[in-house]
Amino acid sequence: MTPPFQLIAETAGGGRLGRLALPHQTVETPVFMPVGTQGTVKAVAHDVLESLGAEIILGNTYHLYLRPGHESIRRMGGLHKFMSWPRALLSDSGGFQVFSLNALRKVTDDGVRFRSHLDGSSHFFTPEHSVDVQIALGADICMAFDECTEYPADRTRAQESLRLTMAWARRSLEHFCAHRDEVIWRDEREGRTQSLFGIVQGGMYRDLRRACAERLVEMDFDGYAIGGLSVGETRELTLKMIAEVLPLLPKDKPRYVMGVGYPDEIEQYARMGVDMMDCVLPTRAARHGLLFTSEGRLNIKNKQYAEDQNPPDPACDCPVCRRYSRAYLRHLMQAGEPLSGTLNTIHNLAYYLAIMHRVRRSLEAGSSADVGRLTPNT
Amino acid sequence: MTPPFQLIAETAGGGRLGRLALPHQTVETPVFMPVGTQGTVKAVAHDVLESLGAEIILGNTYHLYLRPGHESIRRMGGLHKFMSWPRALLSDSGGFQVFSLNALRKVTDDGVRFRSHLDGSSHFFTPEHSVDVQIALGADICMAFDECTEYPADRTRAQESLRLTMAWARRSLEHFCAHRDEVIWRDEREGRTQSLFGIVQGGMYRDLRRACAERLVEMDFDGYAIGGLSVGETRELTLKMIAEVLPLLPKDKPRYVMGVGYPDEIEQYARMGVDMMDCVLPTRAARHGLLFTSEGRLNIKNKQYAEDQNPPDPACDCPVCRRYSRAYLRHLMQAGEPLSGTLNTIHNLAYYLAIMHRVRRSLEAGSSADVGRLTPNT
Numbered sequence: 001m002t003p004p005f006q007l008i009a010e011t012a013g014g015g016r017l018g019r020l021a022l023p024h025q026t027v028e029t030p031v032f033m034p035v036g037t038q039g040t041v042k043a044v045a046h047d048v049l050e051s052l053g054a055e056i057i058l059g060n061t062y063h064l065y066l067r068p069g070h071e072s073i074r075r076m077g078g079l080h081k082f083m084s085w086p087r088a089l090l091s092d093s094g095g096f097q098v099f100s101l102n103a104l105r106k107v108t109d110d111g112v113r114f115r116s117h118l119d120g121s122s123h124f125f126t127p128e129h130s131v132d133v134q135i136a137l138g139a140d141i142c143m144a145f146d147e148c149t150e151y152p153a154d155r156t157r158a159q160e161s162l163r164l165t166m167a168w169a170r171r172s173l174e175h176f177c178a179h180r181d182e183v184i185w186r187d188e189r190e191g192r193t194q195s196l197f198g199i200v201q202g203g204m205y206r207d208l209r210r211a212c213a214e215r216l217v218e219m220d221f222d223g224y225a226i227g228g229l230s231v232g233e234t235r236e237l238t239l240k241m242i243a244e245v246l247p248l249l250p251k252d253k254p255r256y257v258m259g260v261g262y263p264d265e266i267e268q269y270a271r272m273g274v275d276m277m278d279c280v281l282p283t284r285a286a287r288h289g290l291l292f293t294s295e296g297r298l299n300i301k302n303k304q305y306a307e308d309q310n311p312p313d314p315a316c317d318c319p320v321c322r323r324y325s326r327a328y329l330r331h332l333m334q335a336g337e338p339l340s341g342t343l344n345t346i347h348n349l350a351y352y353l354a355i356m357h358r359v360r361r362s363l364e365a366g367s368s369a370d371v372g373r374l375t376p377n378t
Numbered sequence: 379m380t381p382p383f384q385l386i387a388e389t390a391g392g393g394r395l396g397r398l399a400l401p402h403q404t405v406e407t408p409v410f411m412p413v414g415t416q417g418t419v420k421a422v423a424h425d426v427l428e429s430l431g432a433e434i435i436l437g438n439t440y441h442l443y444l445r446p447g448h449e450s451i452r453r454m455g456g457l458h459k460f461m462s463w464p465r466a467l468l469s470d471s472g473g474f475q476v477f478s479l480n481a482l483r484k485v486t487d488d489g490v491r492f493r494s495h496l497d498g499s500s501h502f503f504t505p506e507h508s509v510d511v512q513i514a515l516g517a518d519i520c521m522a523f524d525e526c527t528e529y530p531a532d533r534t535r536a537q538e539s540l541r542l543t544m545a546w547a548r549r550s551l552e553h554f555c556a557h558r559d560e561v562i563w564r565d566e567r568e569g570r571t572q573s574l575f576g577i578v579q580g581g582m583y584r585d586l587r588r589a590c591a592e593r594l595v596e597m598d599f600d601g602y603a604i605g606g607l608s609v610g611e612t613r614e615l616t617l618k619m620i621a622e623v624l625p626l627l628p629k630d631k632p633r634y635v636m637g638v639g640y641p642d643e644i645e646q647y648a649r650m651g652v653d654m655m656d657c658v659l660p661t662r663a664a665r666h667g668l669l670f671t672s673e674g675r676l677n678i679k680n681k682q683y684a685e686d687q688n689p690p691d692p693a694c695d696c697p698v699c700r701r702y703s704r705a706y707l708r709h710l711m712q713a714g715e716p717l718s719g720t721l722n723t724i725h726n727l728a729y730y731l732a733i734m735h736r737v738r739r740s741l742e743a744g745s746s747a748d749v750g751r752l753t754p755n756t
Contacts, residue, residue: 038709038710038713038715039706039713040717042717043716043720045717045720047697047701063713067709067712067713068684068705068709072684072685075685076685076687076703077687081687082703082705082706082709083706084701084702084706306446306450307450307453307454309455319425323424323425323462325460325462327454328417328460331416331445331446332416334446335418335441335445337418337420337421338420338421338716338719338720339418339420339421339422341716342421342716342720
């Protein structure tokens with residue numbers, strides 16, 4: 001039942017080099033996971049993602065459940081086959097989107113009633129249903145159904161939200177354990193099946209975060225996520241919550257911080273011992289013309305780039321920086337050309353993936369400033 | 379001054395296999411040229427175009443003049459450098475867009491006053507100015523400034539329009555001959571420079587078309603285009619006009635039919651002796667979900683493809699057909715994903731380019747049904 005997570009090295013600062021052997025791909029950690037909400041990382045073809053070294057990407061349960069529908073995806077062999085992505089996939093629980101995209105949702109202990117943002121139709125998600133949908137999708141990693149506590153939330157509200165998340169975590173796990181072997185590709189993968197991660201919530205209250213983490217660890221998930229961060233709080237607070245939770249998590253399970261972050265953040269968290277991260281930032285910012293570079297953020301729309309023939313990032317070796325100039329990328333954006341989003345996204349993803357690559361090599365070589373004696377753990 | 383067009387073989391039906399040695403690329407003809415209006419073939423990255431075998435693409439003078447501006451492009455080394463496209467380029471004269479995108483244009487013998495579709499600013503294009511802009515862009519092939527006669531047009535109107543086109547052709551050629559050596563990349567290309575093609579107009583009147591062709595040939599252009607077709611007339615009429623003009627054109631110059639056509643049309647015209655064609659159809663139709671396949675046209679939006687796991691065209695070897703299913707392409711379209719336009723366009727362009735490849739091989743092998751004795755002409 002445990003996903004084969006192998007911890008290869010650990011630094012004094014807590015940074016971990018690992019290897020996560022998922023049914024569809026062995027993933028080197030720490031890893032950044034591009035977001036492919038509707039079964040596509042927006043504007044980027046799969047062969048490009050592969051050439052950039054993306055080993056695992058996300059799909060959103062909420063979106064895929066509504067369109068094209070999880071039953072349809074199962075009939076076509078699961079999400080990997082449907083979207084022709086042979087490497088690893090992670091599906092979220094749908095909870096975050098139900099809460100963020102539905103003003104009229106109604107939450108009870110049993111689950112959440114919400115209206116589709118596509119056609120207004122009424123739907124009801126329970127922990128069991130979220131797990132059923134995720135088994136139908138067949139991602140390598142599934143997430144427990146949780147409530148992402150809003151920010152700010154007072155202590156009473158955060159406690160009540162956490163109570164729901166804990167009850168739903170237990171129900172998610174029970175239902176998952178009873179049905180995890182039903183995933184459609186199990187026989188093709190020598191009986192290997194999906195993993196389920198629990199999600200630590202608790203708002204911005206350290207004791208609630210601790211209590212949540214401890215109880216989830218008792219339940220024995222395949223991995224642990226820290227959710228409800230990057231929701232409007234200061235970065236200092238984000239860091240504090242991550243630092244509070246990480247030491248409570250078992251060393252032999254992967255640790256995933258959801259929805260982060262800026263380039264320096266993902267590097268910082270990776271060096272603290274976070275194994276997995278995802279964020280729409282590099283892809284969404286790209287479509288708005290914001291490029292992340294070794295020289296800082298670059299808004300490609302700016303007039304100053306109109307005749308700038310330098311690559312977006314002179315220090316970057318990605319296919320976009322090797323071929324195209326800032327002037328051309330600015331022109332594509334100004335002209336509203338679809339290639340604009342594609343090229344900007346390729347660069348930003350390459351930049352994010354290169355950060356993780358560099359961090360992994362640094363953890364491996366022990367060359368990082370904060371690396372102590374490597375602790376083999378295999 | 380003559381572009382080195384080499385006629386390799388000719389069939390009894392008139393089909394010609396040729397080789398057009400342009401400064402940036404030797405192009406095998408008959409060739410289909412994808413349209414890259416704003417300096418980009420919409421939604422497709424250049425490395426993909428190269429891998430599909432595109433040897434020459436179009437840029438639109440009207441669009442590039444307005445944005446980012448031809449002077450800006452010249453300062454950056456010309457259109458090839460600006461857009462990082464090392465292969466051949468052809469620029470149109472801007473005339474067609476001035477006429478099709480401007481309801482309020484004002485035509486005089488001198489030129490056309492029009493308003494920018496972007497910001498309403500007023501501009502004046504003359505044959506000389508069109509040539510200046512095209513020399514600044516620096517495409518391998520430029521087009522004479524013409525008036526694309528609307529359809530239907532009565533004989534008086536077609537005659538008057540043709541009078542303008544003829545006068546403008548002469549002025550375009552004179553101005554071009556005086557300035558063709560000013561193209562910015564001339565020194566890098568061992569003194570080789572741009573070519574200018576004349577455009578045969580004359581509405582749907584055979585005698586006007588003949589008169590136009592004969593006078594343009596006297597002027598001695600580097601190549602000849604047939605314009606003003608595919609503007610609403612029947613396909614029979616299109617064919618009649620092409621058949622009327624082709625025999626009048628010199629054998630040792632390339633022949634270009636502008637703005638055609640459907641897959642069977644481009645094959646038919648190529649087998650009649652047309653060397654070059656361009657059309658927005660494969661790219662524009664793709665973005666609307668219309669795929670051209672060996673089994674006919676396929677509207678990928680149709681519900682019948684919702685769970686169809688076949689490739690778009692089972693007989694096609696393009697990167698899209700090798701990897702993705704109809705169901706996935708339909709999903710991308712339904713979900714409004716940008717990858718939809720990209721993948722659909724790649725398939726359609728691959729399909730068009732494969733037709734031309736097949737026709738060339740057929741002309742070469744003399745295996746076409748209408749191939750007579752090959753007439754070497756080198």
